[in-house]
Amino acid sequence: MMTVHELSRLSGVSIRALQYYDEIGLLPPARYSDAGYRLYDTAAQERLQQILLFRELEFPLKEIRRILESPDFDRNRALDQQIELLTLKREHIDNLIRMARTVKLTGGISMDFEAFDKKKLEEYAARAKESWGATPEYREFQQKNSGKTPEEMKRTGDGLMALLAEFGPMKDEDPASPEAQAQARRVQDYITQHYYRCTNRIFAQLGRMYGSGGEFTENIDRVGGPGTAAFASEAIGIYCAE
16 A cells, blocks of 8 residues: 555655545545555556556546546556557647757758648547447446545445445355355446446356456455455356346
């Protein structure tokens, strides 16, 4: 765990900015210390990296939060988009450097304004933003949660994590057991009630994501104990295959 001061030193993001990210629900800490200080785990640090990459590409904070909270958010897909956008941004900067050098060498002015054209970069960025809100599930998510405060959104997320944590005491049992399957159904119903209609196809995808490592796995194992995410993933897979 890192304190807000340690994360600030590591990332170069000011303490005030990190506090603001928490206030708007963009980067909540993993937990608070007994003294009330923010504490950040590895999953929170990964999320901050995603935030900073999008910020480097000049995405507004509201757009970044929308993308990170999209039901179909995929870290690798986001990284592919970020790499493409950064490559386009580098090409744009290289063109500006070449034009500036030409002006310096010739001692005159360049009548070629093509180097200033950011249309290609802007069009790709717009498509990337739109791609995270194109699904019916995301539109339903927006409708159900548009009026909620960050605190209400956090409570809803905590409720889902509490249900996933209940897989923890079962993890040494058969994931096909009636208890594990009933718990999978409760998780699916909760997602449908609070987020979007969670079909078996979507639930199977979520289950694989829960057990694939990274932020989701770490968060589930943190609340349910090591191995909980893998067990939940297996139980959900069995449930959705029926």
